[in-house]
Amino acid sequence: MASSRGNLFYRILRWIGFALIFGSILISLPALDGGTREVDFITQLLRLVDRFFPPDLSVLPEVGQAFFETFQIATLATLFAVLFSILLAALSIDEISPWPLRFTLRVVLSALRTVPSLIWAVILVAMVGPTPRAGVIALTLYSMGYLGRFFLETLDASDRKPAQWLRQHGASPFQVFQFSLWPNIKASLQSQSLWMWEYNIRSASIIGYVGAGGLGLQLHIYQEYGQWNRFATVLLFFFAVVLTLELLSAAIRRSAQIRRSK
Amino acid sequence: MIELRRFQPVIGGKPLLTPLSVKIADGQFCVLTAASGAGKSRLLETLTQPNLPHLGAFTVSGACATVPQSLDFCPSLGALDTVCTSRLEAMSWRQSLFGFPESLQKEAEAQLDLFHFSPDREKPVGLLSGGERQRIALARLGLTSRTNWLLDEPVSQLDPESALACLSQLKRLAQERRAAVLCVLHHPQLAEALADHRLHWAGDWRTQ
Numbered sequence: 001m002a003s004s005r006g007n008l009f010y011r012i013l014r015w016i017g018f019a020l021i022f023g024s025i026l027i028s029l030p031a032l033d034g035g036t037r038e039v040d041f042i043t044q045l046l047r048l049v050d051r052f053f054p055p056d057l058s059v060l061p062e063v064g065q066a067f068f069e070t071f072q073i074a075t076l077a078t079l080f081a082v083l084f085s086i087l088l089a090a091l092s093i094d095e096i097s098p099w100p101l102r103f104t105l106r107v108v109l110s111a112l113r114t115v116p117s118l119i120w121a122v123i124l125v126a127m128v129g130p131t132p133r134a135g136v137i138a139l140t141l142y143s144m145g146y147l148g149r150f151f152l153e154t155l156d157a158s159d160r161k162p163a164q165w166l167r168q169h170g171a172s173p174f175q176v177f178q179f180s181l182w183p184n185i186k187a188s189l190q191s192q193s194l195w196m197w198e199y200n201i202r203s204a205s206i207i208g209y210v211g212a213g214g215l216g217l218q219l220h221i222y223q224e225y226g227q228w229n230r231f232a233t234v235l236l237f238f239f240a241v242v243l244t245l246e247l248l249s250a251a252i253r254r255s256a257q258i259r260r261s262k
Numbered sequence: 263m264i265e266l267r268r269f270q271p272v273i274g275g276k277p278l279l280t281p282l283s284v285k286i287a288d289g290q291f292c293v294l295t296a297a298s299g300a301g302k303s304r305l306l307e308t309l310t311q312p313n314l315p316h317l318g319a320f321t322v323s324g325a326c327a328t329v330p331q332s333l334d335f336c337p338s339l340g341a342l343d344t345v346c347t348s349r350l351e352a353m354s355w356r357q358s359l360f361g362f363p364e365s366l367q368k369e370a371e372a373q374l375d376l377f378h379f380s381p382d383r384e385k386p387v388g389l390l391s392g393g394e395r396q397r398i399a400l401a402r403l404g405l406t407s408r409t410n411w412l413l414d415e416p417v418s419q420l421d422p423e424s425a426l427a428c429l430s431q432l433k434r435l436a437q438e439r440r441a442a443v444l445c446v447l448h449h450p451q452l453a454e455a456l457a458d459h460r461l462h463w464a465g466d467w468r469t470q
Contacts, residue, residue, distance in 0.1 A: 161334035168310065169327065170351025175358055179347050183338035
């Protein structure tokens with residue numbers, strides 16, 4: 001009797017869930033409305049594509065230079081984020097810190113992650129000016145939120161008995177982290193850091209739109225002046241670079257996996 | 263020195279075993295045997311966590327080094343490093359920041375040799391067999407500065423010959439280090455060969 005009542009309860013919950021999802025989709029549909037302006041999308045799209053080709057390759061040198069700035073922003077931001085997020089994650093677990101500190105740090109990590117990287121860029125440009133430094137700080141903050149949360153979840157999910165046992169045998173909190181928790185997250189650290197770096201290269205290309213340096217500034221200028229064939233050059237260049245990076249990082253992850261299994 | 267005075271562990275308000283009184287001096291090897299599930303592991307656990315409920319009293323002079331049944335090693339750490347972690351309480355975080363000193367690693371190698379650990383010393387502990395992990399646990403005792411050793415079935419995954427050899431080596435080490443050893447074993451034959459004190463529980467504790 002109790003089990004059939006339980007099944008009915010879960011069936012009702014499931015139907016409520018479906019109804020909520022369907023209802024959310026229905027009330028979101030008006031977002032597709034283009035406003036009072038009647039636009040022929042296909043014609044507009046074909047017109048834009050026509051303006052893209054052929055791409056103006058004469059701007060490749062300045063695109064390359066702008067991409068190098070993007071690369072610098074993404075690399076530094078990822079490096080700082082990895083270092084700080086390991087520290088924050090380590091300080092957020094039971095065996096290392098008292099609960100007030102743990103709670104505060106977990107709230108900070110959530111807050112960092114909540115603000116999108118573009119908004120961080122807007123804030124930092126307002127604080128430090130339209131320079132690549134604003135981009136580095138903005139992406140560092142956002143990446144810390146993401147990586148910190150990931151490392152913390154990995155630590156939370158790992159078996160804590162080795163840590164408790166080492167603590168019982170007189171190891172300091174730092175040593176507990178170094179010899180019982182760090183070895184478990186090392187492997188996923190590499191994989192997640194690589195992913196974050198790829199993500200930051202893409203993000204660093206966009207935050208230039210709000211003045212935080214890099215390729216985004218080129219895109220913004222070409223868009224403002226209607227130079228769509230130069231805009232296309234930037235996109236193609238960016239596509240080629242990102243594809244190369246993805247293949248490279250996939251190869252690195254595969255080789256790390258093979259090494260670990262030996 | 264380990265002294266138990268009418269000591270009984272308690273779980274869920276229910277006392278396990280029966281009151282046990284024994285004094286293990288430094289350098290002595292005391293073995294407890296009983297059927298599975300009687301409460302031997304809980305007895306050892308309570309000696310390292312006095313806040314766990316118990317009846318009676320106990321005194322342990324100094325800190326304890328333990329070898330639990332579960333062998334809670336970090337699975338990704340290498341065998342040699344796992345043995346070296348036995349010395350962490352004597353090292354500051356700066357001293358161990360970039361790994362263990364070569365002298366300590368040599369000592370750890372020597373201990374692994376004593377307990378006939380044959381696999382690659384860099385191999386992660388998670389990839390080792392149960393018997394190999396038990397050898398690592400025993401090798402750790404060779405490096406510890408703690409002089410009270412609580413061992414919960416430390417050789418259960420070794421063949422009888424290897425088990426006897428390892429325990430004999432352990433007893434020699436305990437005598438050299440003047441460590442008091444309280445060891446839970448399943449096999450009375452091993453206890454007979456090694457123990458200074460043997461206590462068997464079958465409804466009540468009997469000295470054998």
